[in-house]
Amino acid sequence: MEFGSSYYTPKGKLVHLLKPTIYDFVMKSERKTQIIYPKDLGYIAARAGLQSGFKVLEVGTGSAALTTYFAALVKPDGHIFTYDVNEEFMEIAKKNLERAGLDRYVTMIKHLGNGYSEKDIDVAIIDLGDPWNVIPFVYTSLKSSGSVIAICPTMNQLEKTAYALENEGFTDIESSEIISRNIEARVGKTRPSMRMIGHTTYLIFARKILKPEAIN
Amino acid sequence: MEFGSSYYTPKGKLVHLLKPTIYDFVMKSERKTQIIYPKDLGYIAARAGLQSGFKVLEVGTGSAALTTYFAALVKPDGHIFTYDVNEEFMEIAKKNLERAGLDRYVTMIKHLGNGYSEKDIDVAIIDLGDPWNVIPFVYTSLKSSGSVIAICPTMNQLEKTAYALENEGFTDIESSEIISRNIEARVGKTRPSMRMIGHTTYLIFARKILKPEAIN
Amino acid sequence: MEFGSSYYTPKGKLVHLLKPTIYDFVMKSERKTQIIYPKDLGYIAARAGLQSGFKVLEVGTGSAALTTYFAALVKPDGHIFTYDVNEEFMEIAKKNLERAGLDRYVTMIKHLGNGYSEKDIDVAIIDLGDPWNVIPFVYTSLKSSGSVIAICPTMNQLEKTAYALENEGFTDIESSEIISRNIEARVGKTRPSMRMIGHTTYLIFARKILKPEAIN
């Protein structure tokens, strides 16, 4: 059957056959970790100025939702280097990337925290509980004027990460939260949905500058 | 001077030299039209499942903010076909695309509304005042199970567009608004910013299915 | 036992004995209608400038949540005149008002729509599906420069009501929605709640002026 075609099941239910998009792969991926929503994925990519061809460092692979989405954007010439230490997560992450056909654009490394061998990284994403601890190592891997974004579910993480970024050679530091609200658009009775996700995470963005001692 | 380096101006102001990202090109582009914010750009791309290599149809080029961002994602193998009739906008759009070095991935066509010659489009974006009027033509250009997203600043546009999508062979229709809120993360006194953008636009997403008469 | 005291149930659960507030009466009242939330109740009272001693007209009693709250504010010298036609609702409303000990401050009238016998009303609240239809009658009952607030769950109701208010001798017309978001404040991990109510209703406020023909 062709994608886009519809049929009735034996029980009379109408089914549409849709080709999975990257959104579908991300949202329906197997996971043991907190989901990252499209509103956050999309904003991270847009705010960081991610482009096809970019070299990305990800600290905290989790179930590879973000990895999958970013691999689909940077291919065919870009690459994602992603770090995690949880073997169970890494197993799931590998499967999710293979299922989406994107594993060739991703290198998975079992290791966290004390330095990354990649250099000249365009965009770095930090998704672990203590982002402030890895910021000096992320700084070293980033190219000059490269972007970093950290995912901070709590206000306390956000505050500590902002402080670390300020002290580790970053500028343009900007914190925000992205809120998505569904609207029920129906003729004559349009209104927002009664239920919504109230919070997923705060996001903090910054750009690397050469350290103050380099100023002449 | 190297990107990332800093210097003091003769008046003693510290300046950081940053390489412009696609975000910077989009946000600082010349424009005569309503700005499209990264929160919306990012969500459109993520929700539509946009990937590097995709063929995109855009109805309503405006100042090419969205065109620029999408071109940076679909390159080097994808392409944007973008339609507008306002010559002044098109002139600005062309300059903005050239400045970002992305014009080779974009074909601009002066024409709106009654049919587009491209076929097998992966993702279509509609950004004009009456999205409902072009939906039948967008349907024809989209590949089966392809995605469409329309930008609807008012609830009335959203309602009419939802109705048109339902009646023109689309499924998975989902309306939402994306709200971005800045947080001032400062040690010991973190809180959201006092002022924010209250509204930019509603967004409506849908996927093409083969029309009901094709169901057997 | 004294209010405020605590005890362990036979099963070892700690229970606190609290005296019900008006909030508790409103939130735990029996109802067959959509709940009105404290965020909306409170804003209606504050925006309308409700005071103890005011004479209030309510069109659409429902389960008397709003009636109960307003009666607690206007007593002992003010009064609520509330209209509804649904006998089942009125029965529940009566019980809810009696339980809160506020029935003496409320007059319930079984009737809707074509005129109210009360005059010199300070604040009028409209809570029914077609607020625009009763606006001319509410106008007649209000004192000059009195306030009206209508509860409009959908954008379409809001739009029609705004139009009617503009055409029926009202000024200072202001539409808004009030959003309440719970915060989980816990040492070291404070963040907004994951789930929230995305929408309850839009509210529209206006004040009566003497009709244009009275301008000399």
Add this chain to the structure above:
Amino acid sequence: MEFGSSYYTPKGKLVHLLKPTIYDFVMKSERKTQIIYPKDLGYIAARAGLQSGFKVLEVGTGSAALTTYFAALVKPDGHIFTYDVNEEFMEIAKKNLERAGLDRYVTMIKHLGNGYSEKDIDVAIIDLGDPWNVIPFVYTSLKSSGSVIAICPTMNQLEKTAYALENEGFTDIESSEIISRNIEARVGKTRPSMRMIGHTTYLIFARKILKPEAIN
């Protein structure tokens, strides 16, 4: 001229003569302090279950915006006891209360922090920079099962106040923020306003219980 009447100024501008409501007194009051918005005022009253006749303790008079609103609700039999130490604020507060004709329902005390002579308070409001420091004294003044609400502009204040309430004999602790969004309701082009207030304050609510040692 009668309230509600309209006239043209010599320059041809149409003016409506409206009787000031409590909302107008609050919003147009003279002030040297941060404004408290109706969305917050209204929610505080509704969540605390404030009623006409209540005895209220306010710690931090400021410009008396909250004092004015609450006095208008608790009169004629209730009373507000309000504490502040800033003489300039107290002078302004006194003028604002007199202008609204509500000074007889309010007792102003120049003093903060180390104990309040009033007992059996129904509702206490704390509006100062370090709410956690006065919570033990507020506890003593409140009647059993009485309500307290603290105004906390930052997340850090909210976190510390939540912690203090938990440790000082309060239950039903609930933190929230109230967001107000204006809607431009115009026939055929209804949408939220482009600009909005992104944040005013967090609010934390709790109820007094007899201390654990009282449990038998």
